Amino acid sequence: MGEFGIGQPVRRFEDKRLLSGNGRFQNDNNLLGQAHAYVLRSPHAHARIDRLDLAVAKTAPGVQLILTGDDLVEAKLGAMGVPFQRKRPDGSPMFARAHLGLAQGTVRYVGEPIALIVAETLAQAKDAAELIDIDFETLASVTDTADAAEGKIAVWPDCPDNISNLFEAGNKAAADAAFAKAAHVVKRRYVISRVYAHFMEPRGAIGVWDPGEDRFTLYADVQYPHRVRQALATRIFKIPESRIRVIAGDVGGGFGTKGWQYPEHRLVLLAAKKLRRPVKWTCERSEAIQADEHARDNVSDAELALDKDGRFLGLKVKTLANVGAYISSERNLLATFGNVGTLVGTYDIPAAYVGVYAVMANTNGTAPYRGAGRPEATYVIERLIDDAARELGFDRVELRSKNLIPPERLPIKTALGLNYDCGDFPANQQKALEQSDWMGFAKRRDESKARGRLRGIGIANPIEKAAGPGQEFAEIRFHPSGNATLLMGSKNQGQGHETTFKQVLNEKLGLDPAVVQYIDGDTDRVAFGIGTNGSRSTVIGGSALWMAADKVIAKGKRIAAHLLEAADADIEFTVNDDGGAFAVAGTDRRLSITDVAKASFQAGRLPRDLEGGLYETGTFSPEDNTYPNGCHVCEVEIDPDTGALEIVRYVVIDDVGTVVNPLGLKGQIHGGVAQGLGQALMEEVVYDRESGQNLTGSFMDYAMPRADTMPYMEITSNPVPTKRNPLGAKGAGEAGTVGALPAIVNAVIDALAPLGVASLDMPATSQRIWQAMRGARA
Ligand code: MCN
Numbered sequence: 001m002g003e004f005g006i007g008q009p010v011r012r013f014e015d016k017r018l019l020s021g022n023g024r025f026q027n028d029n030n031l032l033g034q035a036h037a038y039v040l041r042s043p044h045a046h047a048r049i050d051r052l053d054l055a056v057a058k059t060a061p062g063v064q065l066i067l068t069g070d071d072l073v074e075a076k077l078g079a080m081g082v083p084f085q086r087k088r089p090d091g092s093p094m095f096a097r098a099h100l101g102l103a104q105g106t107v108r109y110v111g112e113p114i115a116l117i118v119a120e121t122l123a124q125a126k127d128a129a130e131l132i133d134i135d136f137e138t139l140a141s142v143t144d145t146a147d148a149a150e151g152k153i154a155v156w157p158d159c160p161d162n163i164s165n166l167f168e169a170g171n172k173a174a175a176d177a178a179f180a181k182a183a184h185v186v187k188r189r190y191v192i193s194r195v196y197a198h199f200m201e202p203r204g205a206i207g208v209w210d211p212g213e214d215r216f217t218l219y220a221d222v223q224y225p226h227r228v229r230q231a232l233a234t235r236i237f238k239i240p241e242s243r244i245r246v247i248a249g250d251v252g253g254g255f256g257t258k259g260w261q262y263p264e265h266r267l268v269l270l271a272a273k274k275l276r277r278p279v280k281w282t283c284e285r286s287e288a289i290q291a292d293e294h295a296r297d298n299v300s301d302a303e304l305a306l307d308k309d310g311r312f313l314g315l316k317v318k319t320l321a322n323v324g325a326y327i328s329s330e331r332n333l334l335a336t337f338g339n340v341g342t343l344v345g346t347y348d349i350p351a352a353y354v355g356v357y358a359v360m361a362n363t364n365g366t367a368p369y370r371g372a373g374r375p376e377a378t379y380v381i382e383r384l385i386d387d388a389a390r391e392l393g394f395d396r397v398e399l400r401s402k403n404l405i406p407p408e409r410l411p412i413k414t415a416l417g418l419n420y421d422c423g424d425f426p427a428n429q430q431k432a433l434e435q436s437d438w439m440g441f442a443k444r445r446d447e448s449k450a451r452g453r454l455r456g457i458g459i460a461n462p463i464e465k466a467a468g469p470g471q472e473f474a475e476i477r478f479h480p481s482g483n484a485t486l487l488m489g490s491k492n493q494g495q496g497h498e499t500t501f502k503q504v505l506n507e508k509l510g511l512d513p514a515v516v517q518y519i520d521g522d523t524d525r526v527a528f529g530i531g532t533n534g535s536r537s538t539v540i541g542g543s544a545l546w547m548a549a550d551k552v553i554a555k556g557k558r559i560a561a562h563l564l565e566a567a568d569a570d571i572e573f574t575v576n577d578d579g580g581a582f583a584v585a586g587t588d589r590r591l592s593i594t595d596v597a598k599a600s601f602q603a604g605r606l607p608r609d610l611e612g613g614l615y616e617t618g619t620f621s622p623e624d625n626t627y628p629n630g631c632h633v634c635e636v637e638i639d640p641d642t643g644a645l646e647i648v649r650y651v652v653i654d655d656v657g658t659v660v661n662p663l664g665l666k667g668q669i670h671g672g673v674a675q676g677l678g679q680a681l682m683e684e685v686v687y688d689r690e691s692g693q694n695l696t697g698s699f700m701d702y703a704m705p706r707a708d709t710m711p712y713m714e715i716t717s718n719p720v721p722t723k724r725n726p727l728g729a730k731g732a733g734e735a736g737t738v739g740a741l742p743a744i745v746n747a748v749i750d751a752l753a754p755l756g757v758a759s760l761d762m763p764a765t766s767q768r769i770w771q772a773m774r775g776a777r778a
Contacts, residue, residue, distance in 0.1 A: 002577055005507040006727070009663035012496045013513060024249040026204040026221035027282055034206065034278040035064050037268060038125035040115040040132060041290055042107035045141035045362040045692020046155070049105055049114070053133035057117065060131050062124030064275055067116040067267060069104035075270055077101065078235050080261055080329035086165035089357070094165035096327035097156060101263040107136075108155055108325035109362050110687075110694050111290025116267045118279055141362035141692035145299050145322040148361035155325050155360045164327055164358040169340040170416050175353035178314030182305035186388040191761040192376045192741075194297035194322070194685040195678070197369055198704060201252025202283040203292065207268030211276060216269045217245040222261075223254045223491055224531025229523045231261040231329075232269070248521035254493035255675070256368035256533060257293055259331055264291075286698055294685055295335065295369030297322040300380050310394050312403045314351040315415075317343055317380060323358045324365030331367040333358060338373025338465075341418045345381040346425040346461045346629055347403040352415035362692045368533060370675050371737045374464040382460040382742030390753065396746075397438065400429060400461060407720075418465060422720045423629045428653045429461055431718055432631035436651040441635070454638040455648075456751025462739035463629040466731025467539035471621040473528040474545035476505070476552055478614040480601035482594035483515040489529025490541035491521050495733055496664045497537060503660055504542050504727070508549035509593055510580030527617065535628070535731025538660055540620055543725040548618030555614060556582055556596045562607045563599055564589050626722050626730035630654040632673075632739035634747040640755075643770030645681065645748065647711035654735055657721045658728035665732050666715050672736020673713060678705040679737075680744035682763050703765075752776070 004010055017023060054066050079098035086094040103114045115132060119125035142153040142162070151161035179185060206219040216237070222228045225246040233241040251258060264281050271279040283291050298321045305314040321336040336356045344352050385403075389396040404425045405412060411421045433439070441457050448455035473489035488501055497520065502513040519525055530536075557571040560582030564571070572585050573593075583590035591599075599605045600614040635649035652669055659665050682703035686695045696702040721728025741762070748764045749757065756776035760768060 002506065004503055004513050006503055006658065006660050008503065008661065010499055010503055010661055011663065012499045013502065014496065014498045018250065025201050025252050026219070026249065027201065029206055029219045029249065031206060031208065031278040034280045035118050035120060035275060036122040036125050037116050037118045037271060037279050037281040038122060038129055039113050039264065039281065039291070040117060040129045042103065042110060042112040042114055044107055044136055044138050045110050045143065046139040047107050047136040048139060049103065049107065049134060050137050051133070051135040056133065057128045057131035060124065060128035062120035063117065063128045064120070065118040065271055067102060067271060068114070069100055069102040072101050077266060077270065078238060080231060080235050082327060082330050082333065084330065086167060088163055089166045095156070095159040096164055098328045099263060099326040101266050109364055110692060111364060113263055116271060118271050118275065143361050143363050143687035143692050144689060145297055145320050145359055145361060148322065149320045149357065149359045155362055159360065162360045164323060164360055167337050167340065167356045167358070168354065170353040171351060172353040174351040175314045175316050178351040179303070179305045179316065182313050183308035184306045184392050185303055186384065186391050187301070187303045188384055188387050190300045190302065190380050190383055192296045192298040192300065192379060193679060193762045194294050195369065195683045196289050196292065196294045196685050196702070197255040197257035199253030199255060199257065202285055202288040203258060203262065204282040205264050205268045206278055206280045207272035208278045209269065209273040209276065215243045215245070217247065218265055218269060219247050220265055221251045221258055222246065222248050223251065223258050223493060223533055224260050225491060225521050225523050226489065226529040227531055228260050228265065232266065236261070236266045245524045248491055251491065251493035254532070255370045256372055257295070258493065259367060259533065261329070289685065289697055289702065290364070290694060292364065293331070293367035294364045295366050296376060296679070297366055298339065298376050302380050302384050304384050304388050306388065306392070310392070310399050310402055312347055312349045315344060315349050317354045319354070319356045320359050321356050322361050322363060322366055324363050325360060326365055328365060332365045334368050335366055335373045338368065339376045341416050341465050342374050342377045342463055343381055344414050344416055345378060346405055346463045348405045348409070349415055354416065363687060370672065371464070371734045372534065374734065374738045375676060375741050378460060378462045378738050379741040383746060386746045386749065396459065397433065401426065404429065404461065419624055420463070420627045421724060422722055423627060423655050424718065424720055425461055425629060428629065428631040428655060428718050431716065432459070432633045432651050432653045435653070435714055435716060436633035436635065436649060438633065448637055452640070454640055454751040455635065456747045456749065457633065457635045458743045458746030458750055460632050460739050460742040460746065462632065462735070463627055464734060464738045465625045466535035466628050466734065467622065468534060468536070468625040469622055470530050470540070471619050472530055472536070472540035472544045473617065473619050474541060474548045475527060475617045476548050476615065478597035478600065480598065482598045484511060485517040485519060487519045487526045488541055489526055489544070490537035491529065491532045493532060495537065495668065496661070500538055500660050500664060501542065501545055504545050505549065507575070508546060509552060510575035511593070512579065535733040539626055539725050539727065539729050539731055540622060542660065542727050542729060543620035544618040546618065546726045547620055548616045551616035551618065552614060555616065556593060558610055559596050559600055559606060560591050563591060563605070620725070622724050624724055626657065626724055628654070628656045628730040628732060628735050630735060630739060632743035634743040636747045636751055638751050638769060640773060643766035643773065645764065645766060645769060647744070650711045650713045652713060652715045652736070652739065653718050654715065655718050655720050655730070656732040656735060657719055657730035659717055659719055660727070660729060662717070668732050669715050669736040670713060672734060673740045674705055674710055676737040676740025677709065677744060680741050680762055680764060682765060684763050
């Protein structure tokens with residue numbers, strides 16, 4: 001393991017560029033002759049469009065083009081759609097309506113795109129938008145998830161109960177049988193708030209059409225360039241994939257929300273073709289929360305069955321998952337089934353049944369956002385265990401210890417069908433208890449009390465399904481001078497991929513990161529990619545790179561054998577501080593990988609049966625998920641007069657298998673906890689129940705965590721490498737978020753429990769805490 005190999009805390013190579021103003025973010029792109037686009041959005045949550053008159057707007061200064069839903073129909077554009085079927089609770093086919101890209105006849109949420117106005121300048125496009133004359137007939141709307149599930153107001157007349165489909169997992173009969181023999185049953189309802197990613201750079205897109213090649217280029221900050229190209233080609237424009245290029249430069253945060261195909265992508269492309277010039281759209285900060293997908297927004301009724309000693313016998317969960325007004329693609333259903341698998345957590349629960357109802361409402365669609373269903377699942381099981389402990393008089397930690405799956409029971413197939421392969425859940429918890437000085441908490445609580453403060457401590461043992469099946473791609477291209485370019489199918493959005501993958505390359509081939517060029521995000525340069533989501537890049541992309549490097553070694557051995565006049569079988573490849581080298585075993589005859597690469601490009605130097613050049617590709621497709629896990633402990637102090645809260649201690653024990661970059665991993669856990677903390681304590685998308693207006697449209701109303709909200713975090717790895725990939729790595733990018741929600745809220749409730757507060761929903765703002773204390777005192 002050299003300075004840059006796997007396991008080294010290498011500082012990010014890309015930071016020099018990104019932190020010195022030399023990044024190439026979406027909005028840094030400007031093309032010669034580009035026109036500017038503005039999207040007119042619905043001001044109503046639910047309304048019929050009785051009249052849409054563009055006449056005046058079309059004559060406004062600078063206006064080049066205005067597109068409406070009718071133009072998309074005329075251009076025969078397709079919609080994304082869901083490529084699988086599900087059933088409604090009565091067994092009838094799933095109800096799903098995809099958005100076309102611009103509204104047609106009716107708008108169903110505030111912010112729904114109605115028209116794209118293209119003008120010489122953005123100001124002219126905005127001015128023209130104000131001249132579009134629309135008669136709306138407003139209709140009753142429903143935005144609250146539980147309200148929508150009651151079906152009193154329908155989002156779609158042909159789906160009066162608003163239930164798109166029901167997704168079930170586990171075994172209902174077995175769960176019912178477990179509940180029938182239980183000594184105790186604990187039931188609770190948990191509301192998981194709606195949140196929005198709020199990345200540093202709001203989305204954007206530039207559409208280009210090349211009339212010579214009859215080919216589109218889309219510049220967009222997307223997480224999956226190749227899948228966006230495929231979706232645009234096969235589902236929207238219905239043209240060969242080879243006639244679209246997607247280029248994603250530096251992505252200013254994605255978090256799942258920049259997942260793939262948004263309506264604006266097809267709109268700028270169509271507009272560019274019609275105008276024969278590039279068309280640029282930039283989402284504004286205040287527009288983003290209306291334009292983008294939101295996340296979470298579940299109501300879960302959960303029941304835990306226990307025997308008299310506190311052993312878990314069964315779990316039943318019914319979840320209402322708000323999917324929004326449209327089900328435009330499978331993304332809008334992912335969070336609903338992402339919720340299911342890890343509901344049993346790290347615990348031995350022999351029987352479980354879960355039903356997730358996908359509920360439609362007059363809201364933005366929901367889609368994967370850091371954790372995509374797993375934070376919700378972990379929140380439910382970890383809060384339920386705390387509530388069971390309080391209700392039945394068990395100690396929270398002992399109740400967990402009694403039910404944690406011990407390492408010797410792994411691998412195990414859980415009652416919800418997941419195959420956990422490895423980990424040491426009791427050791428994670430034990431280490432977290434020690435590191436957080438759990439035993440000393442009572443004393444700290446007394447000290448806080450003496451200062452007039454309430455103190456609480458919370459624990460959670462998260463597990464998540466990450467880096468699941470699906471391919472990823474890597475290519476190592478040597479140059480005639482012996483250095484190389486690395487091309488990856490994963491797309492970086494801030495995770496530090498350049499550094500991570502150069503570390504894997506250095507570990508395998510000993511290449512100096514300084515002379516390796518890194519390329520991702522361009523479908524014309526990188527042959528294939530699935531992209532970055534589900535904490536999959538290190539595991540699957542890193543393994544694809546591992547495979548490509550193995551091919552380089554194999555070919556390099558044949559070249560070296562020829563040059564060193566030895567048999568192939570006698571050549572060894574090793575990496576040391578001087579880099580990678582091929583040597584004849586037992587001798588000092590050796591050639592560096594650079595010399596071998598150079599020779600591969602020199603005519604006449606290779607054996608006749610070897611192709612010249614040294615460029616190898618690798619793909620990897622894991623057979624199953626990895627299961628990152630760990631333990632979070634959070635300690636809070638609350639001011640009983642104001643409800644103001646401070647996180648005074650935060651401990652994370654993580655098992656992400658082999659750690660490629662401990663520094664990068666800590667950064668990921670910090671960021672993940674920050675996003676979990678945001679949801680637990682302050683962030684929430686709020687709609688007005690009557691009008692359906694989004695009341696949290698700016699940072700004045702949507703509270704984001706800031707540096708001073710973040711606690712100091714103690715993070716320690718307890719790695720148990722998995723055998724499911726050659727690196728032994730498990731996904732890490734979402735782990736922090738998954739553990740943070742329950743650990744924080746459990747701590748808040750622990751602090752308030754002595755006052756008689758039994759429940760509190762996220763976000764635990766000081767106002768909510770204050771109200772809960774007041775309610776309990778009354
Ligand atoms: N890592 C490691 N060892 C491992 C796993 C990961 O050292 N065994 C470190 C590496 O530094 C690696 C990083 O953690 O580059 C993240 O790796 P991985 O878990 O493979 O996650 P991905 O790269 O696939 O990123 C996806 C994940 C997800 S799903 C969301 S959402 C998210 C996240 O990463 N969005 C992010 N982290 C983000 N961080 C930033 N800055 N911006 C986002 O949009």
